[in-house]
Amino acid sequence: MDANMSQNQSTDAATRGADPAEAAGAYSAAGVTISGLHKSFGDNEVLKGIDMEVAPGEVVCLIGASGSGKSTLLRCVNRLENPNAGTITVGEHEATHPDVNLDAMRRQIGMVFQQFNLFPHLSVLENCTITPRRVLGQSKAEAEAEALAQLDAVGLKHLSDRRPDQLSGGQQQRVAIARALTMKPQLMLFDEPTSALDPETVGDVLASMRKLAEAGMTMLVVTHEMGFAREVADRVVFMDQGLVVEEGPATEVIGNPQQPRTQDFLRRVLNPLAE
Amino acid sequence: MAMTTRDRARVSLGIQAGIFLAIVIVLAVMVDWSAIRNSFFSIENLGPMFPEIITVGLFNTVKYTVVGFIFGLLGGTLLALMRMSSFPVYRWVATGYIEFFRGIPAILVFIALGFGASLAFGVNLSTLQIAGSALAIVASAYIAETLRAGLQAVPKGQIEAARALGMPAWRAMVTIQIPQAFRIVLPPLTNEAILLTKDSSLIFVVGMAGGAAELTKMGRDGINIYQAGLTPLVIAGFCYLLLTVPLSLLARRMEHRTPRTGKK
Numbered sequence: 351m352d353a354n355m356s357q358n359q360s361t362d363a364a365t366r367g368a369d370p371a372e373a374a375g376a377y378s379a380a381g382v383t384i385s386g387l388h389k390s391f392g393d394n395e396v397l398k399g400i401d402m403e404v405a406p407g408e409v410v411c412l413i414g415a416s417g418s419g420k421s422t423l424l425r426c427v428n429r430l431e432n433p434n435a436g437t438i439t440v441g442e443h444e445a446t447h448p449d450v451n452l453d454a455m456r457r458q459i460g461m462v463f464q465q466f467n468l469f470p471h472l473s474v475l476e477n478c479t480i481t482p483r484r485v486l487g488q489s490k491a492e493a494e495a496e497a498l499a500q501l502d503a504v505g506l507k508h509l510s511d512r513r514p515d516q517l518s519g520g521q522q523q524r525v526a527i528a529r530a531l532t533m534k535p536q537l538m539l540f541d542e543p544t545s546a547l548d549p550e551t552v553g554d555v556l557a558s559m560r561k562l563a564e565a566g567m568t569m570l571v572v573t574h575e576m577g578f579a580r581e582v583a584d585r586v587v588f589m590d591q592g593l594v595v596e597e598g599p600a601t602e603v604i605g606n607p608q609q610p611r612t613q614d615f616l617r618r619v620l621n622p623l624a625e
Numbered sequence: 626m627a628m629t630t631r632d633r634a635r636v637s638l639g640i641q642a643g644i645f646l647a648i649v650i651v652l653a654v655m656v657d658w659s660a661i662r663n664s665f666f667s668i669e670n671l672g673p674m675f676p677e678i679i680t681v682g683l684f685n686t687v688k689y690t691v692v693g694f695i696f697g698l699l700g701g702t703l704l705a706l707m708r709m710s711s712f713p714v715y716r717w718v719a720t721g722y723i724e725f726f727r728g729i730p731a732i733l734v735f736i737a738l739g740f741g742a743s744l745a746f747g748v749n750l751s752t753l754q755i756a757g758s759a760l761a762i763v764a765s766a767y768i769a770e771t772l773r774a775g776l777q778a779v780p781k782g783q784i785e786a787a788r789a790l791g792m793p794a795w796r797a798m799v800t801i802q803i804p805q806a807f808r809i810v811l812p813p814l815t816n817e818a819i820l821l822t823k824d825s826s827l828i829f830v831v832g833m834a835g836g837a838a839e840l841t842k843m844g845r846d847g848i849n850i851y852q853a854g855l856t857p858l859v860i861a862g863f864c865y866l867l868l869t870v871p872l873s874l875l876a877r878r879m880e881h882r883t884p885r886t887g888k889k
Contacts, residue, residue: 430785457791467786471804481790484800526786533790 379406379568380441380458380536382427387436389422396422398592400436406536409569411579411600414589415615420572423589424539427570428459441536457485460530464542466522468514468529474501475510478529486533493532500528504558520551524558531562538562540571556582576620580604588612664854671853674843674860681836682843683864689825689839690868692753693760694818700761701768708773719769726766732827735759739831752837756828760821767817775810776802815876819869840864 382404389397396419404410412420425431427438429445429452438445443455469477478497482488488496501507504524514522523543530538540559544552556578563569563582573579579586579600586603588596588611596609607613628636707719726734738755742748750758779802787797826841833842840861847857 428789430789453791453793456789459789461786461789463782463786465780465782467780467782469783469786469801469805471808480800481787481792484796485791485793530790 377407377565377567378534378536379566381406381408381568382537382570383437383439384423384427385437387423387426387438388434389419389426389431390434396592397426397433400589400592400594402587402594402597404568404570406568407566408584409563409567409571409582410585410587411583412570412572412587412589413574413576413579413603413615413619414595417591418589419592420589421541424461424541424570424572427537427539428456428461430461453485457533458536460527460533460535460538462523462526462530462538462540462543464545466514466519466526466546468522468525470514472514473510474506474512474514474517474525477514477525478532481529482532497528497532500531501525503531503561504528505554518551519547520554523547523551523555527555527558527562535567537568537570540569540573542572542574544573544575574619576604576616588615590615665856665859667853667856668860670851671847671856671860674847674851674857678840678843678847678857678860678864681838682840682861683867685837685839686822686825686865687868689753689756689760689828690818690822692757693764693821693825696757696761697764697768697817697821698814700765701772704765704769705772705776708769709776723766723769726763727770731759731763731824732830734762735827735830738762739828752828752831752833755831756825756839759827760824763824764817764821767820768814771810771813771817772806775806775813778809779805812876812880815872815879819872819876822868822872823865 382402384400384402387397387400388395398419400419400423402410402423412423414420422431426433427440427445429450433446436446440455440459443458444450445455468474469480472480475494475497478500479488479490479493482493482496483490498507498510501510504527506521506524506528509517509521509525514525517525527543543559544555547555552575556575559569559571559578560582571579571583581600583600585597586600587594588603588607588609590611596603596607596612603612604616607616704719704722707715708723710716710719735755738750738759742750742755783801783805784797787801788794792800825839828839829842829845833839838846841858844858844861847853847860848855851857
């Protein structure tokens, strides 16, 4: 096991004071560097050479039509998918290096999925304590204290002894966020976190994400929520057919897109009845 | 003249009831009830069958089945893991084993072990060893497929979530995948236990000493010992039901329990 990982994560966060984002927030944030990333599924080339830089503490929203490669890009960052070419660096981890300790790297990268993927055989609290206990070797009391604090932060401490299937979609997704945060990640990946939700529960999830952004977490968010992107993202990246077409501050990319493909996409997303 | 749906349902019910009544009447008139009673239900002469049919027969049936099931579970687990291995030779061996032993009658395995083992290797296996290993060999083929299906029924997103949290592959399997698969495979495994209970009777082809006799053997022997027709077999049959019906009820109860899968 990586020596960094065996000790309590919060002491790591306190001692690692390199980046400025951390001063503002509670998180020791890591940056991401992606260069020349290619990924194919069989003959289908999904990513055709992506270069991207995410600064520590920055919130970047990835937008684009389905099939544009946004989710695949996200899944390459924590190596749920193996890229065919290119390099990815997350903090001190070279994600694409052949000798990378994937488990150690993933402990510092939280991920939130479209389908929540809570563990259905465990209670809400156990969902949040199982990995800190089994992987980081925390004591039950230590893990539960941290889990309850994270559940409290997303407003769900009172549901900690429920089963996931007794919760609404929005509640499950907030538990998924709390679960990821119990590992004290330095980067959070969100893969369409609100796409599977009933509309009335979307707001609570976005509020939890905004809170996290304000606390200084580095966030890479695949989303169709243009309102969230405009309001919370430091930068928006528009992807189409496996390439980055346009990127920049949210107000510019969403408010005043320069590329015809971005304009076309945003017109259809923001005003679906227009045509 | 059009019939309404309710009319049709009534006519259908009437026809079914009529057929049933006709069969009952024909049976009641034609069947020689006293012959049936003498052949199958002469229970007055069977006092001496008890308590041995329970203390020996039922006990041995349970013993052979439990041994076969436990080793079948171990073998099945191994085969299921081999079947999903990234090493192709393991997959071929497991697939070949499963297809072979699911495809031949279990009685052949009993004969092969009961007679073949002593001929081929000069070893003399006890009745428990023959019955237990024959059942285990057959059961592991079926159980392997059940376990593999159960493991693969756990949504992929569950393992991805566990790996994304930083769990090593074996930890994700032990902590996340297997507990969920366990709930999925409990009903089919219970059915497998019922099948094994009945298949334990196949040991009769090998023959066994009195103390090792299981239910079917004792039932067959009883036909010769007591003047009661086939009644001892009927008693043995009821003893099997004592074992299989509770298992069956258990399996049904577990099937009706709400499934807990990762899908919304």
